Amino acid sequence: MSTDQQSPPRTDLRRAGAKGALYQGVAFLASKSGIMLSTIVLARILAPSEFGLVTLAVVVVGYVQTLADAGVGQALVYIPRRESIVNAAILSALGTGVALAVLGVLAAPLAASFFASPHLAPLVRLCALSLIPSALNSVPESLLRRELRFSRITIARTAQAVTVAGVAIGLAVLGFGAWSIAWGNFAGSTMYLVAGWIALPQRPGLRLWRTSLADVREVVAFGFPVAGATFLSRAIFDVDYLIVGKLLGETSLAYYTLAFKLPELAILNVFFVITNVTFPLYTRARDDPDRLRRGYVFSFGIQSLYGVSAGVGLAVVAPIAIAVVFGPHWTLAAAPLVALALYAAVRTVGGGANEVYKALGRPGLSVGISVVRLAVLVPALVLATRWGITGVAWMQFVMAAVFALLMQGVALRVMQLRPGAMLKALLPSLAAGVAVAVAAGAVGLLPLPAPLLLVLAVVVAACAAVGALAIVQRPFLLETLALFRRRTART
Numbered sequence: 001m002s003t004d005q006q007s008p009p010r011t012d013l014r015r016a017g018a019k020g021a022l023y024q025g026v027a028f029l030a031s032k033s034g035i036m037l038s039t040i041v042l043a044r045i046l047a048p049s050e051f052g053l054v055t056l057a058v059v060v061v062g063y064v065q066t067l068a069d070a071g072v073g074q075a076l077v078y079i080p081r082r083e084s085i086v087n088a089a090i091l092s093a094l095g096t097g098v099a100l101a102v103l104g105v106l107a108a109p110l111a112a113s114f115f116a117s118p119h120l121a122p123l124v125r126l127c128a129l130s131l132i133p134s135a136l137n138s139v140p141e142s143l144l145r146r147e148l149r150f151s152r153i154t155i156a157r158t159a160q161a162v163t164v165a166g167v168a169i170g171l172a173v174l175g176f177g178a179w180s181i182a183w184g185n186f187a188g189s190t191m192y193l194v195a196g197w198i199a200l201p202q203r204p205g206l207r208l209w210r211t212s213l214a215d216v217r218e219v220v221a222f223g224f225p226v227a228g229a230t231f232l233s234r235a236i237f238d239v240d241y242l243i244v245g246k247l248l249g250e251t252s253l254a255y256y257t258l259a260f261k262l263p264e265l266a267i268l269n270v271f272f273v274i275t276n277v278t279f280p281l282y283t284r285a286r287d288d289p290d291r292l293r294r295g296y297v298f299s300f301g302i303q304s305l306y307g308v309s310a311g312v313g314l315a316v317v318a319p320i321a322i323a324v325v326f327g328p329h330w331t332l333a334a335a336p337l338v339a340l341a342l343y344a345a346v347r348t349v350g351g352g353a354n355e356v357y358k359a360l361g362r363p364g365l366s367v368g369i370s371v372v373r374l375a376v377l378v379p380a381l382v383l384a385t386r387w388g389i390t391g392v393a394w395m396q397f398v399m400a401a402v403f404a405l406l407m408q409g410v411a412l413r414v415m416q417l418r419p420g421a422m423l424k425a426l427l428p429s430l431a432a433g434v435a436v437a438v439a440a441g442a443v444g445l446l447p448l449p450a451p452l453l454l455v456l457a458v459v460v461a462a463c464a465a466v467g468a469l470a471i472v473q474r475p476f477l478l479e480t481l482a483l484f485r486r487r488t489a490r491t
Contacts, residue, residue: 031299036265038165042181043326045172052250057123058185059241060111063234064100064135075223076142086204088215090139092223097135104128106480123182130186140196149201156195164188200387232370239374240381240392247385247409256389258326259333265311271303271348292356293417301425301476306427307348309436313461314341316440317334319452340391343400345433349426350404353411365410373403417466427466428473431463438462465475 042049072089079085108124144153176183197203244251288357314321318337377399384395411420416474443457469477 011202018461028479035161035164036261038168038181038184039258039261040325041169041170041222043330046177046180048251048254050178050254051257052183052252052254053117053119053243053491055253056111056115056117056120056125056245056250057127057178059238059245060120060124060236061104061127061131063231064104065234070321072138072142072219072223075219075226076139077146078222084202084210085219086139087207087211087434088219089142089223090136090204091211092216092219093135093139094132097132100135101128101131104131108291117250119178123178126179126182126186133186133189137189137193137196140193140200144196147201149166149199152199152201153196156199157191159195160188160192163191199444203401232367232374234328236374236377237368238342240396241377243378243381243385244389244392247382249387252389255330255333256336256392258322258330259336259389260340262321262325262337263311263314263341266314267307267341267344268347270306274295282287293415293421296353296411296415297417297421297425300422301428303352304426304429304461305350305432308345308433309461310431311341311343311345311348313436313458314344315339316437316461317444317454317457320444320450320457324450324454335390336393339390339397342435343393346397346400346404349429350400353407356411356415365414367436369407369410370401373399428469428476431468431472433446435464435468436461 072093076086076089105125105128107129108121111124112121113117141153141156144150164184164187166184167187168180171180171183174180195335216346241253241257244256315338318341319331319334322334322337326333380395381392384391387394408422409415412422440457440461443460444453446453446456448456466477
């Protein structure tokens with residue numbers, strides 16, 4: 001058996017996950033710091049209508065982007081590595097990326113007509129071209145993830161972040177308006193592709209002409225259902241942008257987008273870091289059900305602890321956070337931020353199940369649940385527009401809570417896991433969430449300048465969460481901290 005196919009020792013699974021999460025966390029911090037910096041600067045340069053316009057273009061193309069690699073990235077993690085499989089994955093990703101880029105360019109006028117925004121078409125065309133590097137960069141990233149080489153992904157993500165921020169901010173200062181964000185995203189995708197290929201310790205031979213139809217079928221047989229599930233997931237989590245943009249207009253979309261930025265960057269992207277690490281680990285543990293169940297319950301406890309604590313804290317300090325981070329002229333984003341912060345918290349509680357479905361070779365479960373969710377979500381959000389962007393945000397929270405229960409229920413059934421184990425794993429997050437709400441709320445009453453108040457609220461809330469865990473969930477706290485301690489001895 002080759003080295004990359006061997007499973008880590010049982011006692012090392014959690015530590016491998018913690019190490020991977022740490023490296024992915026550094027990559028996240030680097031890439032999202034660049035995005036956050038550019039967002040803060042651009043929010044003070046661009047008009048709300050410009051922000052809303054580019055958001056529409058990114059979201060429209062983003063739907064297509066989920067299909068761009070034909071799901072080959074996840075297939076490369078799941079299927080034992082062979083050169084023929086890697087070449088089949090590259091060929092599939094390249095063909096799909098080029099085809100969808102052409103489709104996006106041709107369909108740009110239709111998008112502009114649907115949203116009644118003639119300036120949208122050229123932005124969609126530029127964003128569509130980024131589908132080609134986006135499709136191809138899934139190959140090196142997945143090969144690195146498969147081998148748990150998360151430190152190299154960190155380097156590539158850092159290069160991407162620097163590129164996105166540099167290009168977007170530079171062009172915005174020069175007066176390129178909404179185009180600055182579109183060009184920044186294109187340059188970042190291209191840089192990530194280049195950096196990812198350089199980071200590969202063993203690059204594929206690229207003998208694409210020797211790729212057999214059987215290899216392509218093996219890749220797409222797993223990849224297409226995953227791509228379909230990802231597309232539906234993107235439809236679910238971005239359909240609110242389309243509905244707000246269509247029914248409430250570009251300016252309302254700008255405020256909604258800014259409200260979403262903080263929970264997205266601070267909560268949802270951290271959750272995605274964890275799931276990027278857990279999928280290859282679940283895949284290696286799929287032949288050991290007890291080991292898989294233990295790993296799933298523990299990762300659920302970690303991600304819900306962070307998600308609930310951060311979501312509750314962000315909801316409490318929402319008005320202060322918006323004014324300090326983006327400026328006082330964006331205060332209309334504070335009300336929807338409260339609901340969206342809690343929505344992000346609920347998503348971390350309900351998330352993780354998709355990774356188990358894929359690791360067990362049953363990605364179709366995600367597709368089925370996503371179809372039902374989308375069918376319920378769209379009319380619910382359309383109805384919620386009667387109450388503006390705040391109504392849409394609260395409806396997102398309600399729907400996320402309902403389907404979090406459904407997703408975890410299916411995961412428990414698939415893994416034959418008792419609900420009591422999950423409820424026990426959820427207790428630390430509930431204790432920390434209550435402590436954060438009380439602490440941040442109390443700090444918010446102090447007569448201090450807004451920037452100082454925000455910093456103080458974050459520090460005090462974090463200390464309150466740790467204190468609550470030390471009192472009521474001490475074993476869990478010690479176990480979590482132990483994962484990230486350096487040990488010279490092998491476990």
